[in-house]
Amino acid sequence: MNILIVFTHPNHQSLSYSFLQGVLRGCEENHTIKNVQVLDLYDENFNPVLTFGEKKKRRDMYRDADLEKYRNQLSWAEKIIFIYPIWWGRPPAMLLGYIDKMFASGFAYKDNGKLLPEGLLKGKSVVCISVMKGPTLYPMFWLNNAHKVLMRKALFQYVGIKKVKFFEFGNMESAKGKHDKKIERVYKYFQKLNNHSLSS
Template sequence: MNILVVYTHPNHKSLSYAFLQKVIQGISENTHKPNMQVLDLYEEQFDPLLVFNETKRRRDMHKDPELAKYREQLMWADKLVFVYPIWWGRPPAMLLGYIDQMFSSNFAYRDTGGLLPEGLLKGKSAVCISMMKGPTFYPLFWLGNAHKILMRKALLQYVGIKKVKFFEFGNMESPKGKQEKKLNKVFQYFKTLAY
């Protein structure tokens, strides 16, 4: 199995980074020996800004040479793992900028003329690991589950990725947030992940 971990947080002393380390540790200790690549969007200095003009057109984004290595990573991966905080009820703008550019027409999906496109990333699976200051029930009851709907339906299922697992952790800045227990849960998941 090939696993691409996409990490989005500017601070390597954050709890988000601690979750990233548990993902890496779990994959490294997995007896099935999956292959892993880690893409740290801030460390990579990924440019999340979309630019369209006379020479750079949206319809050509799927063959933009500046994004070639990121397309290769996505094609290589069997499983995508996204690690990020929840800010304002959604993933960070940096991750959304990555999604805007990488999940492009004629690479991640193809228009068919019907209601839904053909997902070109089918056969892959995804794991979304997110953490937030507010309580765990906040996104469900206050925001109508907007984060999960965005990631699962508006993005991943649209491009053909049907199998999506969520670890959505709340109260992460509270002394009673059970951070170690949640970190260990993520570690154990990846340590025991089978094909």
């Protein structure tokens, strides 16, 4: 199983980084997981800003040479893990910029004249691990589940990825946030993950 972890947080002392370590520990103890790559967008100095003009067209982004490394990572991965905080009800701008650039027409999907395009990333699965200051149920009741709708429907289903699992943890700046238990839960998920549970 090939796993790509896309980590998005500027601080390696953060709780998000602790979740990354829990995921890595679980993967290391899982004999079905042989290959893991970590893409730390801040360490990578990934440029999330889209720039287009006369010489650089948005329709050609799928073959941008500067993004070839990242396209190869996504093509290689069978399971993609996104680890990030929730800021203002959605993922950080750095991750959204990565999505804007990488999930491009010609690479992630292809227009076919129908209501929805043909997804070109079929067969892959995704796990989203996110943390936030507010209560766990805040996005569901106050924001109409905007975060999960954005990631599952507007992005992953659009490009052909139907298997999406969320770990969405709230109250993470509280001393009562049960941080260790939540990290342990994620760790055990990856420790027990196998080829038959890719849809989990």
